[in-house]
Amino acid sequence: MSVEILNGATIVGFVEDEEAFNSWVKKCFATLYADQDGFDSDSNGVLDLEDFKSAMKRIMLVVANGLGLSPLQMILEDDSFLMKAVEWESTKLPLP
Numbered sequence: 001m002s003v004e005i006l007n008g009a010t011i012v013g014f015v016e017d018e019e020a021f022n023s024w025v026k027k028c029f030a031t032l033y034a035d036q037d038g039f040d041s042d043s044n045g046v047l048d049l050e051d052f053k054s055a056m057k058r059i060m061l062v063v064a065n066g067l068g069l070s071p072l073q074m075i076l077e078d079d080s081f082l083m084k085a086v087e088w089e090s091t092k093l094p095l096p
Contacts (some may be wrong), residue, residue, distance in 0.1 A: 001078065004086045007071050011064035013092070014085035015057055024084050025053045056081070 015021050029052045039047060039055070060081060076083040 001075055002083075003073060004076050004083065005071050005073050006067070006082065006086050006089070007069050008064035008067040009069060010089045011060050011067070011082070011085045014088040015060050015064070017088065020088050021057070022053070024081075025049070025056055028052070028056070028081075060085070 014024075026049065029049050033047055033052065039051070063082070074082065076086065
């Protein structure tokens with residue numbers, strides 16, 4: 001765990017970076033749904049990567065909207081989706 005500062009823009013930026021977001025989603029999907037069970041939003045009989053990606057995108061954007069643009073200090077788990085957004089943002093900041 002670590003203490004980080006983030007806001008809704010941190011999360012939105014991560015979600016909008018298709019390459020970074022897709023890479024994270026694929027890793028999470030492989031870990032969480034290795035047994036092939038779960039919610040099937042398109043009723044095709046399986047929880048596929050696109051179902052998972054769509055759900056995670058909606059969840060993250062709702063969280064971003066709730067946080068707004070004011071910076072917040074939060075304690076984050078190392079592998080949480082919020083931490084991944086913070087790590088992504090740190091790679092985009094200019095070096096001093």
